[in-house]
Amino acid sequence: xxLLIGSIGAVFAALLTLPILLLALPFFLVGAGxxxxxxxxxxxxxxxxxxxxxxxxxPIIGWKPKPNxxxxxxxxxxxxxxxxxxxxxxxVSGSGVSGKPEAFVFxxxxxxxxxxxxxxxxxxxxxxxxxxxxxxxGYNLVQELLLMERYAEAFHGGVVIWLVYHGxxxxxxxxxxxxxxxxxxxxxxxNSKGWEVVATHINPTPWPMASMREYNAxxxxxxCDTDLSKRAFSACDFLIERAMEVCDAAGARLxxxxxxxxxxxxxxxIDRLVKLAPDPTSFxxxxxxxxxxxxxxxxxxxxxxxxxxxxxxxxxxxEVHWNAKGHRRVADLISSTLxxxxxxxx
Amino acid sequence: MLVMPSQPRKSYLIGFTTSFGIVTAVIxxxxxxxxxxxxxAGGVVGLASILGxxxxxxxxxxxxxxxxxxxNALARGLAQLMHAWIVFxxxxxxxxxxxxxxxxxxxxxxxxxxxxxxxxxxxxxxSFYGQSEVPSALAAQKRxxxxxxxxxxxxxxxxxxxxxxxxLFLLRxxxxxxxxxVPENVYTLY
Numbered sequence: 001x002x003l004l005i006g007s008i009g010a011v012f013a014a015l016l017t018l019p020i021l022l023l024a025l026p027f028f029l030v031g032a033g034x035x036x037x038x039x040x041x042x043x044x045x046x047x048x049x050x051x052x053x054x055x056x057x058x059p060i061i062g063w064k065p066k067p068n069x070x071x072x073x074x075x076x077x078x079x080x081x082x083x084x085x086x087x088x089x090x091x092v093s094g095s096g097v098s099g100k101p102e103a104f105v106f107x108x109x110x111x112x113x114x115x116x117x118x119x120x121x122x123x124x125x126x127x128x129x130x131x132x133x134x135x136x137x138g139y140n141l142v143q144e145l146l147l148m149e150r151y152a153e154a155f156h157g158g159v160v161i162w163l164v165y166h167g168x169x170x171x172x173x174x175x176x177x178x179x180x181x182x183x184x185x186x187x188x189x190x191n192s193k194g195w196e197v198v199a200t201h202i203n204p205t206p207w208p209m210a211s212m213r214e215y216n217a218x219x220x221x222x223x224c225d226t227d228l229s230k231r232a233f234s235a236c237d238f239l240i241e242r243a244m245e246v247c248d249a250a251g252a253r254l255x256x257x258x259x260x261x262x263x264x265x266x267x268x269x270i271d272r273l274v275k276l277a278p279d280p281t282s283f284x285x286x287x288x289x290x291x292x293x294x295x296x297x298x299x300x301x302x303x304x305x306x307x308x309x310x311x312x313x314x315x316x317x318x319e320v321h322w323n324a325k326g327h328r329r330v331a332d333l334i335s336s337t338l339x340x341x342x343x344x345x346x
Numbered sequence: 347m348l349v350m351p352s353q354p355r356k357s358y359l360i361g362f363t364t365s366f367g368i369v370t371a372v373i374x375x376x377x378x379x380x381x382x383x384x385x386x387a388g389g390v391v392g393l394a395s396i397l398g399x400x401x402x403x404x405x406x407x408x409x410x411x412x413x414x415x416x417x418n419a420l421a422r423g424l425a426q427l428m429h430a431w432i433v434f435x436x437x438x439x440x441x442x443x444x445x446x447x448x449x450x451x452x453x454x455x456x457x458x459x460x461x462x463x464x465x466x467x468x469x470x471x472x473s474f475y476g477q478s479e480v481p482s483a484l485a486a487q488k489r490x491x492x493x494x495x496x497x498x499x500x501x502x503x504x505x506x507x508x509x510x511x512x513x514l515f516l517l518r519x520x521x522x523x524x525x526x527x528v529p530e531n532v533y534t535l536y
Contacts, residue, residue, distance in 0.1 A: 001447055002444050002447055002448065002504070002505075002506040003505050003506045003508075003509075005443045005444050005447050005506070006440055006443075006444050006506030006507075006508075006509035006510075007506075007509055008443075009439045009440035009443050009444070009509065010440060010509035010510075010512070010513075012439050013435045013436055013439040013440055013513060014512070016431075016435045016439065017431070017432060017435055017513070017516070020424075020427070020428050020431055021428075021516075023424065024348060024424055024425075024428055024520075026369055026373070027348050027417075027420070027421045027424055028347060028348055028519070029365070029369050030350075030362070030365045030366050030369050030417065030421075031347045031348050031349065031350055031365075031421065032347055032365075033361065033364065033365025033366075033368060033369065034350050034358065034361040034362040034365045034366075035347070035350075035361065036361065036365070037357075037360060037361030037362070037364045037365050038355070038357040038358045038360065038361030038362075039357075039361075040361075041357040041360045041361060042357045045357070051535060052535075055535045063535045077353050077354055077355050078353060078355045078357075079355055079356045079357075137535060138535060178535075179535075181535050313408075317354040317411060318353060318354035318355075
């Protein structure tokens with residue numbers, strides 16, 4: 001009896017559902033086709049390897065890309081891109097007409113060209129200029145400084161461009177880990193006598209307190225007049241001064257290139273940051289830029305910001321990294337920085 | 347199925363423009379055929395629709411993304427409406443009559459004894475803390491839900507639940523995929 005009533009009810013229910021089903025039919029067809037098409041496209045593109053296949057543990061620095069690989073990997077939203085590394089493990093880039101790098105770009109995933117194929121990576125779009133990019137995912141400024149010291153001999157006569165990303169660099173200089181991965185950091189000396197680089201804890205075992213990082217909240221805090229902000233820029237002061245000493249000793253010019261997060265650039269997204277600010281009255285999205293510029297002026301280090309160079313259209317949609325257009329603009333900026341050096345010298 | 351992923355992945359956009367182009371081509375081609383009576387006209391309009399949309403996707407990716415998001419917003423609204431309507435219909439048109447029959451019919455005596463509650467056997471009771479890390483049969487249950495539903499209906503004398511199956515299937519199609527917000531800390535390193 002219940003089956004009979006249920007069946008009759010189901011027939012009526014089907015009749016009542018039919019109009020809305022017909023209305024939804026184009027949406028069902030497009031949705032199903034979209035999934036099928038996306039799957040075919042991804043299959044044609046080829047499978048991506050994981051980042052574990054690309055990066056490996058490196059003593060002192062923490063981690064580094066593996067040498068001589070060519071791999072397809074995924075960005076943060078799942079787009080696939082192809083990257084190649086050279087014998088030294090860094091992203092392959094053009095050697096320019098002189099056959100040796102004129103610009104050495106240090107940084108994190110931005111310097112590694114995260115999210116774009118080799119041919120549109122900023123190190124490869126201007127064939128006349130030799131650009132050596134040194135850096136990979138998740139690096140902080142301390143790791144980059146240690147690498148600068150390692151490669152200093154090669155800098156003579158060149159320009160060292162240091163990408164300082166506001167999204168995580170400023171905060172992560174102060175902490176010993178990124179998730180489960182150990183990384184060098186700077187520690188304040190007792191009685192505020194300065195800072196020191198700490199790398200004694202670096203080993204391949206997972207960091208025991210791998211809490212989740214709330215990068216946007218930390219960036220919002222740094223954009224306010226807070227203790228974290230003061231500590232972060234004090235650490236930057238120490239790091240930039242040391243980098244300047246390394247470059248001066250090597251006969252190279254250091255230029256700090258400030259890289260704002262897309263949240264700071266996109267008026268449509270800046271509210272997200274403001275909502276996270278612990279002190280909204282002192283919130284200023286331009287604070288990191290101004291603080292870094294002041295530090296650079298004090299140490300007579302070149303300073304450029306990407307704030308006026310990039311706009312939201314230069315970023316991968318839904319991502320924090322640059323797209324091909326962003327890489328092109330950064331390459332042009334590097335070119336003009338090199339040109340400025342030539343003009344100054346002459 | 348109705349709602350597309352909100353993650354702005356290139357392959358999703360390509361899948362969408364192709365799929366949208368084909369569906370638009372079929373609809374516009376059919377309209378052109380119906381108006382002119384010439385199959386060639388329908389074919390030309392359909393082909394032009396596909397080419398036009400593909401061109402928009404290639405030359406103006408931002409416009410294509412806007413189309414994707416607009417279409418998805420409509421799909422999401424429709425999915426919510428459909429979901430609410432189907433739940434309303436199956437409750438009032440299937441479940442209520444069946445329940446009424448049980449109350450007035452011979453099954454009334456069994457109501458007090460019959461319960462749908464079942465002891466959970468997938469995990470021991472002391473392992474509830476952090477159970478998301480413990481492999482359980484939940485994933486399998488999610489995958490073979492129709493088989494389980496029909497099996498339960500037949501074994502418990504509730505074969506009428508089979509009538510619910512097509513509607514539950516529709517509900518499943520209208521449920522959007524899980525959240526696609528990119529987490530802030532997503533790097534896997536070595």
